[in-house]
Amino acid sequence: MRLYTYFHSSAAYRVRIALNLKGLRYSAVPVHLLRDGGEHLSVEFARLNPARLVPVLEDGGATLTQSIAIIEYLEETHPQPPLLPACAAARARVRSLALDVACDIHPLNNLRVRRYLSSALGLGDAQREEWIRHWIAVGFEAIERSLAADVQTGSFCHGESPTLADCCLVPQIANAQRAKLPLDPYPTLRRINENCQRLRAFTDAAPAAQPDAE
Amino acid sequence: MRLYTYFHSSAAYRVRIALNLKGLRYSAVPVHLLRDGGEHLSVEFARLNPARLVPVLEDGGATLTQSIAIIEYLEETHPQPPLLPACAAARARVRSLALDVACDIHPLNNLRVRRYLSSALGLGDAQREEWIRHWIAVGFEAIERSLAADVQTGSFCHGESPTLADCCLVPQIANAQRAKLPLDPYPTLRRINENCQRLRAFTDAAPAAQPDAE
Numbered sequence: 362m363r364l365y366t367y368f369h370s371s372a373a374y375r376v377r378i379a380l381n382l383k384g385l386r387y388s389a390v391p392v393h394l395l396r397d398g399g400e401h402l403s404v405e406f407a408r409l410n411p412a413r414l415v416p417v418l419e420d421g422g423a424t425l426t427q428s429i430a431i432i433e434y435l436e437e438t439h440p441q442p443p444l445l446p447a448c449a450a451a452r453a454r455v456r457s458l459a460l461d462v463a464c465d466i467h468p469l470n471n472l473r474v475r476r477y478l479s480s481a482l483g484l485g486d487a488q489r490e491e492w493i494r495h496w497i498a499v500g501f502e503a504i505e506r507s508l509a510a511d512v513q514t515g516s517f518c519h520g521e522s523p524t525l526a527d528c529c530l531v532p533q534i535a536n537a538q539r540a541k542l543p544l545d546p547y548p549t550l551r552r553i554n555e556n557c558q559r560l561r562a563f564t565d566a567a568p569a570a571q572p573d574a575e
Numbered sequence: 576m577r578l579y580t581y582f583h584s585s586a587a588y589r590v591r592i593a594l595n596l597k598g599l600r601y602s603a604v605p606v607h608l609l610r611d612g613g614e615h616l617s618v619e620f621a622r623l624n625p626a627r628l629v630p631v632l633e634d635g636g637a638t639l640t641q642s643i644a645i646i647e648y649l650e651e652t653h654p655q656p657p658l659l660p661a662c663a664a665a666r667a668r669v670r671s672l673a674l675d676v677a678c679d680i681h682p683l684n685n686l687r688v689r690r691y692l693s694s695a696l697g698l699g700d701a702q703r704e705e706w707i708r709h710w711i712a713v714g715f716e717a718i719e720r721s722l723a724a725d726v727q728t729g730s731f732c733h734g735e736s737p738t739l740a741d742c743c744l745v746p747q748i749a750n751a752q753r754a755k756l757p758l759d760p761y762p763t764l765r766r767i768n769e770n771c772q773r774l775r776a777f778t779d780a781a782p783a784a785q786p787d788a789e
Contacts (some may be wrong), residue, residue, distance in 0.1 A: 407720075411716075411717045411718075411720035411721045411724070412675060412679065412714075412717035412718075412721070413717070414679070420664075422664075423664040423667070425664070425667045425668075425671065426671045427670065427671035427674040427675065427678070429670065429674055429678075430667045430668075430670035430671040430673075430674055431667065433666070433667065433670055434663050434664070434666070434667040437663040437666065438663050449648055449651040449652050450634075450636075450637040450639070450648070452647070452648070452651065453637070453639045453644045453645065453647065453648040454639075454644075456641065456643070456644035456647055457639065457640045457641035457644040459644075460641040460643055460644055460677075461626060461641065463674075463678055464641070464643075464677055464678050464681075464682050465626065465628070465682055467678075468678050468679055468682045468683060469682060469683065469688065473713075474683065477706075477709070481705075481706075481709075482696065482698070482702070482706075484696070488696070491695075492691075492695075492696075495691070495695075499687075500626075502625075503625045503626035503627070504625075504626075506621075506625035507625045507626070510625070
């Protein structure tokens, strides 16, 4: 398997965690989002992924895009260890927590949106940073309340082993820390993040541990 | 089953299509996003969904949130007719197309973001409408190129029957039409939308066909 990745991309980070949790070896192809005006914006990369976003996973003849679709694919092709629980309602809970990050937080703060805020709307650094913190805070507040209120929450987002939800949460917490968002209001998120950080699958997937890290 | 819905919510519209495609009866509980400062922002609704977003589906004892997680749940609990193909790579393709809409277009344009653009950033109507059209155009351009280049595209996004991808695409096209985005650059999207609009499952789910439509 070959993963097109960028060390700081939190969507690529999710897939790196999932690959590690499943014990799957892959070769990393770094795509630098800032160098040369963005390698992901090249004609070659657009041929691989018309959406011009990382990650992309190549597996045999298949070219897969969108981090959550990739992790669902890994779950179906390599079921052990499972990243989704067995029962349908619990699977929906885990997917919903993952989408709380992947739909409602991350897309508002990714590189192209930050660029549009600066270039098209003329926002200064302070307003742009406030935008970033605002959407993480709105999302984390909802996730914190969901997790804290539910007995299905364990050492991880769902029970006692990591799931798709943890694959999405941990990279978003890293982004929050980069954005200097205080995490005190989210004790459950912090606790789960600390538990994940005890596992090699998570620490090996972290931005600083990547070959393309700067 | 009970669906908390708002006629104009495109995330609720996705779930309405999926319920109809599977022939599942449900009772609709309208949640008005504009009346009384937003019924979804009430204490009662936050207890149901801490993220304060529609849709929410109640099924037996389960309370389900996030439209794609809900549709995956329906797929697992009511497999016929399938909204995902059988093979893992094809399932990943359909999920990726759905997430191209659900992650990379819709979250940038939903009500709370439009409100932030006006209130916190002081954008006028013209700049806000330009923002909306910009992100739909960026996303549609990528989806058009993905669909047009792939022999797996048929009368629908994937083959000859509707999938999760069509459940997401059609509501986003409705949003694009409301935003007055010209659709000429996206002939494949338009063709698929027209094919979907021939099916009762789609037309019965449309905003104008809802009991709470205005």
